[in-house]
Amino acid sequence: MSTPESSVVAGRLADLGHTNLFHLLDKARRDYADRPAFSCGAESLTFNQLHEHADAFARYLRHGAGLQPGDRLAIQLPNLLQYVVSIFGAFKAGLVIVNTNPQYTAPETRHQFRDSGARAVVVLDRLVPLVRSIQQDTCIERLIVTSVDDWGNPQEEAGAEDETRFMAALRLGRTLPEVEPQRGLDDLAVLQYTGGTTGVSKGAMLTHRNLLSNVLQAVSILSPGEVEYGNEVRVSPLPLYHVFAFTANCLASVFTGFNSVLITNPRDLDGMIADMRRHRITLFTGINSLFVALMAHPEFDTVDFSNVKWVNSGGAPLNLAVARRWQERTGNVIREGFGMTETSPVVIAATANTPYREGYIGQAILDTELKIVDDEGNELPPGEPGELLIRGPQVMAGYWQRPEATAETFTPDGWLKSGDIGVIDEDGFLKLVDRKKDMILVSGFNVYPNDVEDAVMRHPGIRECVAVGIPDERKGEAIKLYVSLHDQNLTEADIIAHCREQLTGYKVPSFIEIRDDLPKSSVGKLLRRVLRDEARAQAGA
Known part of the structure; x- marks a missing residue:
């Protein structure tokens, strides 16, 4: 739950001078300027444009919506340009993001909004009736409403007194006073909701330090010359409200200057294949079910994979047979990783510089400690199965307003209990055997x-x-x-x-x-x- 001052990540963070996640975009604007940052369909934003819009949104949030540093802002959107503008604007305004799945039902949304105490929500227009149906049971005071096609066909007329259209908020924000990031490394940045075997969804408290550390850890697995900062195109079909894509495909992509091609609806395989053809893709992030679905598409072999340098899988176990078929069809090896919501999320990654071991995921990333323990908490030797414990700068501060659950999840000396049963070999490679929890x-x-x-x-x-x-x-x-x-x-x-x-x-x-x-x-x-x-x-x- 703490970061050793002598750690490599802490040193790199100090060298960068970043104390807030908005500083990622600040630096990217200076380094990459008019290069594309995010693309979605036919629209795209450069780093300069993203910075300009995020700044305007921050001004609106503080001076137009009246939100204060530390207030929670729920974001209930699929992968859209509005999403990335919203999160960086919120970071600059000093707000705490509550990532909310736009597919949630009313009971699921109600719990997350009520538990977090979110005062406002950035929401897709078609979900406004859902928010209205639960609003009286929450602290939501303002709806910032957007449409899928807002960039190409901007709308500014609100449907109710407590609604503001997203594009109107940007226009108004440009006329309002400047705001400066006021949150520090150990301030809360994101409430990322997970769950437990009790069925109660809990908010993992991820600080600016947690997420900035995990960005630096994630990019550390890339070898010099393997990719070119500011000149790669990453296809991003995984939803950004999911913690893996949030860190890897959003925050880390801004740090490296990659152009992330956002896929709004990955179930629309025809549209996704068209997007993959439109761009000279060099990086691809997927998940086992998506790899299977893509390879079954009749047009899959028309996609040019010859420039792809890196394919990674996260968020779910990768089936070995699927990985082999993907390599046969595309020539690309899928590199797997492991993480948790509570770890921002990346813990383990396979890299081009580590030997492949069938059945094993990979080794711990920079400044991350792992150990396997028995039911009494005693550390076990290599090759013996037991519960996986994790310690590192990416590990959450705890669960939001749940001190008892936090205490149950951590050992007295700060190790996170993963609830996973694993085996670590003598070289530090992890194999997951089973889950202690019933998730x-x-x-x-x-x-x-x-x-x-x-x-x-x-x-x-x-x-x-x-x-x-x-x-x-x-x-x-x-x-x-x-x-x-x-x-x-x-x-x-x-x-x-x-x-x-x-x-x-x-x-x-x-x-x-x-x-x-x-x-x-x-x-x-x-x-x-x-x-x-x-x-x-x-x-x-």
Whole structure:
């Protein structure tokens, strides 16, 4: 939870003089000026333009919206140019970002807004009715509304007194007084929501130091001459509200001067293939399910991969067979990594300079310590499986307003308990064996069984249920739901339809099994592990 002053990362941070994430963009504007920073569809912003817009937005947030340093600003957008303007404007205004999935349902959004105490939200126009339906249960005072096509077809007329159109906010901001970043390295920058086996979503408190450190750690794996700062084009289909893409494809790309090509809807594979053809791509960030989907597209082989220098996978385990097929089709090796929301997120990465070891993810990045311990907290020798513990400057400050959960997650000497069971070999390479927690990882998104089960149990016809994860080549893991019924007329289709009303898409179970009874312990506790092991065995895991 602290950064040793003697660490390499702390020294590099001191040399840069950065004390706030906005300083990343400040430096990038000086270094890369009129080179493209972010592209989205037919539109793009240079580093100069991004800086200008972020400055105007910061002025609006402080002087127009009346937000003060430390206030929380929720951002509920897909990958759009408005997203990057919003976050850098918020950093300059001294606000704390609350990244919010635009696919969330009303209950999911309500919890995140209410828990964070967000006073304002930057939101897509089509999501305004959702925000209105929960607003009275939150602290949201102002909606800053944008449309997907705002850059090409700007709209400025608001629909209500407490609404401001995004483009109008930029125009107004240019007329308002200057603001200066007032947050320091150890101030809160982002509340990135994760979850737990209890199903309660928690805000990981990521400071400016945490995120700046992880940017420096992430770029340290690139060898001199391997990429050229200011002259690479990175395709960014992973959503920026996800912590991996937020750090790697947004913050780190600004630091390195890369042009990030934002994919607003990665499910639109036709559009994504067209974007990949439009640019001379040199870097690609993906996830197992996306690699599978792209390779199945009939036009995939028409994309030019000859200039690609680096392909990386993060957010979910990479299937070995998928990686091999990708290399055969494109000539590119996929480099895998590992991280957590609580670690900003990158912890481990495979690089071009480390030997490939099948089944192992890679080695710890700069200034990151790992160890494997038994249930009593005793460190285990190389090759012995146990819980993975992590320590480094990227590790969060704790969970927002949850001191007990924070205390449970850290050891007294500051090691983060990952909840993952792993093995570290004598050379420091990590292999993940299992998860101590029951979390399910669907296409890079954490799904917590109780979250799904709570939604399912809102149906009066369902008696009991248990959600487990099973291996899935495309998604990494899929959700299987076991249920017993009050209403014997309920069908699997009925249960899926109910889930779709209560849960965002990736949380909806892929498989339903109806049983007369579900296994329980002697005290009546549902035995999730028994069902998970049975489901995995049936799936051939």
